[in-house]
Amino acid sequence: MTILFYDLVGHDAKRPFSPHCWKTKMALAHKRLDATKVPTRFLEVPKVEGGASKTVPVIRDGERVVADSFAIALYLDEAYPERPTLFGGEGGKATARFIERWSQLTIHPYLMTVLLTDLHSMQDEANRAYFRESREQRLGKRLEEVVAGRDEGLAGFRASLEPLRSMLSYQPFIGGTSPLFADYIVFGALQWARVASPYQLLETGGGVAEWFERCLDLHGGIGRQVAAAA
Template identity: 40%
Template sequence: MTRKLYDLAAADGTRFSPFCWRAKLALAHKGLDYETIPWRFTDKAAIAASGQDKVPVLVDGANIVSDSQMIADYLERSYPNAPSLYGEPPARALCMFVKSWTEGALHPAIAAVVMPDICERLDPRDQPYFRQTREAMFKRSLEEMAAARPEAEKTLRATLKPLQRLLAGQDFIAGEAPNWADHLVFGALQWARLISAKPLFAPDDLVIAWMGRVLAAYGLEGEEARGA
């Protein structure tokens, strides 16, 4: 039975969710086959069996797992003979620092830039849900966010400096090969570049070269553009 991953999709099919990207890279890291099922924000019924209403949701035989970190831990536990997503202790704990930074600094910085772009790319039936939940979350209208984009891009560039500094000295966040730490940050930047209406990174940015290395490590070259 093929593994299935419910994967957030824009109206044109672009898979832009940072959390789904991490899960897909974790599956690739483990060398596991899967197929994705495009999912819209309002398709809550399709994933009801997971006991919650967000993607990614992984269906692996009888197991249904949601939340990208739970999926990573599930894969690590269930496929111990495949390459480890973390490495020996204390590597998993250190990955959690990367996760906290990704979710506490990088995601908010990206969100402030691309929220209005996301809304325009969604299936029309998703747009009212998205607008309502995101405007409540950010306490601003999407139009106000769009007007503040230049300032938000400046903050994003500042936020990325520690990552660029790191990548000047090593190929991957985890060193010589990517692991879950790379997946976490890649998910964020893949989300940013797939959904932004304007290019966010210069082609020669260190993070762009690193994203290429991450994809190449899993034989996923060519996923830059569409991300399905």
């Protein structure tokens, strides 16, 4: 039975953008599992699988419904142990959890300041209104005010990637010689930016940019199937 995968999209269903859904998309490809994608917009999320989660990704695999990208990755490794591992053991799970926290607390906050208005523009009329109201309420200011500070924060953001940049001088992937779910966590964040905005986040030719290009090529180049924002 094919897995159902609820994937966040805007007005163009062919341009999925969620960093967390990209993690799941890469995890499914890594496990060589077929999935039927269900394009899902913000206002449709509460109806997914009868209200199974307040966010996507969500998958249905037979009778099992799983929400949250990390939980989905854990489930896929447990349910399909004969297929390529996403974690490589308990140590890999712990490492991936650290990478997830680092990404959420270091990468995502700056990316939000970069992407807000672009993400807003990607929505249809109803979802655009929802996105603006919910984000401005959360942030306490207009989207345009938040994005106005992105140039000022760029150098600091690039500097914050130095641990990743340094590590990649020793190995091609966070997972070592080949990618693991830890790679997909950081890839998802940068793919979010690539799909949503033409703003240049990464230094051209740097170790992180080269790693990102390698990730875009993985699994038949599924990351490149969605063109970069222009």
